[in-house]
Amino acid sequence: MAKPQTPKPEELVKVDYGTPGKSWIDIPVEFKDGHWCFGSRPEFLEAVGMPNARDWKPDEADWKLPDDWKDTILQGIKERLEKYRSFHIFMDICVRCGACADKCHFYIGSGDPKNMPVLRAELIRSIYRKYFTPGGKVFGKFAGARELTEEVIKEWWYYFYQCTECRRCSVFCPYGIDQAEITMIGRELLNLIGTQTGWIAGPVANCYNKGNHLGLEPHTLSSNMEYLVDDIEEITGIRVEPSWNRKGAEILFVTPSGDLFGDPGTYTAMGYLMLFHELGLDYTWSTYASEGGNFGFFTSMDMAKRLNYKIYAEAKRLGVKWIIGGECGHMWRVLHQYMDTWNGPADFLEEPVSPITGTKFENAKSTKMVHIAEFTADLIKHGKIKLDPSRNDHLNVTFHDSCNTARGMGMFEEPRYIINNVVNNFHEMSEEESREKTFCCGSGSGLNAGENMEIRMRGGMPRANAVKKVRDKHGVNMLANICAIDRATLSALMDYWTPDVGVCGAHELLANALVMTGEKKRTQDLRLEDLPGMEEEANEEGDE
């Protein structure tokens, strides 16, 4: 299947916020090119035992839904109304005040009214009313209720995969109604009848069987890391020696597999390797638990729990004391708000204490899992690492708060503290576009495929627009973040909207500035690009 062409930025930016003259209920869903992902292949679903696996194509009229699909969906809604107070209340209390409407990056970028969080929720609320409330049963359309049809399933599928579960709407909602929660349950329902996207189902199957989304087998992981180790040696003259699956290490380190595979994530992984080496940290990587991210979270809670299981299981098998997690967004929503509930209590681990500073991480004393930005900020505060921020002087940096660490955790200061200690030029995006009001990259929650590029670029427009403002005003040329998905998706977004701005992880910047014991004079940054200024000196030294 060919990937559709994405219109040029100057075309895409002309967004029409007009509304159609009739009720949204009467407007059938239209699958626009570049707005949806391909359907899952049956083998992906079969690999993890998900129901109703089949070959199907979203743009064909017949979705080959199972015969009892309607009962399955209605039973699924009923079950979730009984299991989730959030879902139950969010179905009942929305007053449609519209405060959320223009807060969604997909609505801002597309102008499609059904991308207003309120209407995205009404897509499912209308069914809830029809089958579960007296008003909806009696008054039908006047009560905002409608019949569950195949068209509705298609509409759900189209729009629940145009929501990145970023929670920005929930910040502005007077009742805290969280569209992420509704989307998650909507996707769970769709999953019950086998309508999953390939881009999500593939990584889930990979992660289940091979330990990571990319499907990297153990020997590939370790050999990939050797490339990074070689690069580090070229840059610093130091050969770092990471270990894999090592029993008895003090700390297990888990990060998204994307950091070991594609640029610019690999530079962040090099940053981790260099930092841990310099500290002499007793830690290990795992090939079995080689994925910090969790695409299962984009299918069902059940699947998410089954994938997440590996982290504690591996920590127990290896006998480590506690766990550090790398830079990632949804990974941290899962680790922070779900892991302990699903797979805890981790009573076989110890309350995390930094072996370098002695700091007790009180906020993680139950999960025993610490975010690397917390760990590193503590190191810097205690002066345990030597930093030369001038090595990042060619960079003018701004920081993108990832949705999940922002609104599902509240980690704002730790990464900023690190960045401010490792670069000399830092400029914030405006208050309306950062921290708890940060805009999504437009491709989170499993939407970072190729075939839906137009909606990704539309959804990412508000983020790109904010970057453009600091670029034009302050000359920003680097967009730092603490999320593996961001590193991949913001790169595509910047290429499209603001081509002269690069993307990096916070620990790439840190490692550039990190003065390592016994290192040679740095003439290159982690990307093996010449460091401006340093290069000349090096040549002079070479001449002598």
Add this chain to the structure above:
Amino acid sequence: MGILFSLLIVVGLAVVALVGASMGHGMQMFFGVIVPYVSLAIFIVAGINKVVKWGRTPVPFQIPTTCGQQKSLPWIKHSPIENPNDTWGVVRRMALEVLLFRSLFRNLKTEINDGKLSYGSEKLLWLAGLAFHVSFFTVVLRHLRFFITPVPAFINITDSLDGFMQVGAPHLLLTGVILVAATAFLLYRRIGMAQIKHISLPADYFPLFLIIGIALSGIVMRYVTKVDIVKVKELTMGLLSFSFTVPSGIGVVFFIHVFLISTLLAYFPFSKLMHLGGVFLSPTRNMPNNSREKRHINPWNDTFGTEVHTYAHYEDAFREKMKDAGLPVEKE
């Protein structure tokens, strides 16, 4: 269509009460006593039922929406209200939310000009929403004078504050004016602003028209037709003591007023108006953000599928490759 439909229903309700109350004592008994009792019973029973249903639904995960800095390292300034990590923080967050509509106060207006997005402050919805709720609450409070003898001092104080402008006789009560103005603005948003109109349902227009009807009939009684307050109080006190008296000569507007209120009460538990109860139970607002510090228990955690891919499965699949790559294995 939803707008006209909702308006017609409210007008129809008023006409029903008007005609009914003009038909003599028997029907006045119906509209003045039976309907209020029944609707109040529905309001209480169905309303409690809904809240109990919500309350009995588990909260499987700790999912606060965090709007400020988490509590982590001791030297990093924590934001205890926007991102509470204990009950006291949650109480303060909820108080701001319920009493001052904190989240709505954040509201921004997104605009695009020449490809540039900008975000302006947009406080009108917050102001109108707050004005509406506060004035409605005060009006309800003032009405307690019809149900308590002697009238408690705080109600008299509320009344005199409310009428401090001392315009007209009886004094113009400000909250009545604010209530009508705020409701009118909320209605204007739904009719005059295209995006809000597009998301609005009959269920959004109906309560607005109903409340406007209630407020206007109340204002008419106070300033225009001047119902006999003493007789009204006789009736309301009778309702409280189950003595079921409807004094003659109260005036039909009173019955319209009471019938619309009764409709609102009976409609309330089945509608979005239940946000009154729901706002307190919303898990994204009323939970502390301390899920890594203290394990949150999901009562149905065990009902999840248990099939997992264990390390043993994994090593069995990759043992030779692992050995070749020099990776440690459990079984040689």
